Amino acid sequence: MNHHFILTDEILWDYADGFLSPEEKKQVEARLKEHPDSQARLDHILMEKRSFATFPLEKPESGFTQQVMHAWTMEQKPVKNASKVKHKDWIFWGAAGILLMLLFTPFLLAPDAPATEPVRIPEKFVPQITVPSYDWTGLLNSNLTQFLLLITLALLGLKLLDKYLQVRYLHTAR
Incomplete structure (x- = not known):
């Protein structure tokens, strides 16, 4: 027996849906006999499957397939850059x-071209500020x-x- 076999919820769902190979099915059944908590998880999954089966199926409105296909073809077209x-x-x-x-x-x-002679401003109007040059x-x-x-x-x-x-x-x- 494979001691490294890990029974996950995904494997239990596949077991409940009948997707496992005969070898995997035997491993799951052996594990379920040894571990009652795994059997309880499987029972819960089977109960969920039964409750899903009781839901009424919704019928899509007419033209739904065409709308989906139109949206899909629009996604496949190269989009011109908006910017x-x-x-x-x-x-x-x-x-x-x-x-x-x-x-x-x-x-x-x-x-440096010589500039024209600047206009002289009287000293009393010139503030005494030293500007670094x-x-x-x-x-x-x-x-x-x-x-x-x-x-x-x-x-x-x-x-x-x-x-x-x-x-x-x-x-x-x-």
């Missing part, structure tokens, strides 16, 4: 970023900064082009 507008957002923000970089790059790369011209006029700005613009443009081509390829592949 098509979202796919175009990256183009807008990418172009806006590149335009901003193009707008500010000439100001950052322009050499930093000489940005040294940083912005360096060849390294100019090179990095141009490389950044080139990489942003290439990234934008790559994203555009990916989306275009996905739309033409369908």
